[in-house]
Amino acid sequence: MFPRGTPVLGQEILSLWIMDNRRRAVQAVFCLLIGMGVGIGAAFSGLGGGFLMVPLLLFLGYSAQKAVGTSFMAILIISISALFAHGRLDNIDYRTGMLLGLGGMAGAQIGARLLENVSTGQFRKIFALVLVGLAVYLFFKG
Numbered sequence: 001m002f003p004r005g006t007p008v009l010g011q012e013i014l015s016l017w018i019m020d021n022r023r024r025a026v027q028a029v030f031c032l033l034i035g036m037g038v039g040i041g042a043a044f045s046g047l048g049g050g051f052l053m054v055p056l057l058l059f060l061g062y063s064a065q066k067a068v069g070t071s072f073m074a075i076l077i078i079s080i081s082a083l084f085a086h087g088r089l090d091n092i093d094y095r096t097g098m099l100l101g102l103g104g105m106a107g108a109q110i111g112a113r114l115l116e117n118v119s120t121g122q123f124r125k126i127f128a129l130v131l132v133g134l135a136v137y138l139f140f141k142g
Contacts, residue, residue, distance in 0.1 A: 064115065
């Protein structure tokens with residue numbers, strides 16, 4: 001029916017599906033490993049993980065908006081876990097944390113809308129400047 005060596009459409013689709021699933025599996029394992037590393041860093045430093053997660057997602061090709069949103073989803077899960085760990089160690093000032101969180105909720109609504117007007121290229125530069133500024137401050141603070 002088909003000349004010898006000509007792939008059948010079903011075989012081509014199956015082959016593409018297998019390659020796509022392998023790529024997705026590799027990406028899933030990579031994301032789990034990144035998440036584990038960010039979880040360790042976030043629980044250790046209290047920085048929330050976004051400073052690590054967002055650049056990694058940008059590296060994977062995400063737009064700035066998608067990287068930030070995806071990062072917040074991951075940070076939510078990581079933060080809940082870190083909250084329980086630090087709670088067991090009695091390392092939480094709940095009143096201050098709640099006040100910071102309530103202010104952060106309002107700020108997050110504003111920040112998300114501001115980000116819609118920033119290109120990924122502009123975001124990378126702004127994000128890099130914030131990280132460098134923070135690094136210089138922490139370095140010289142002592």
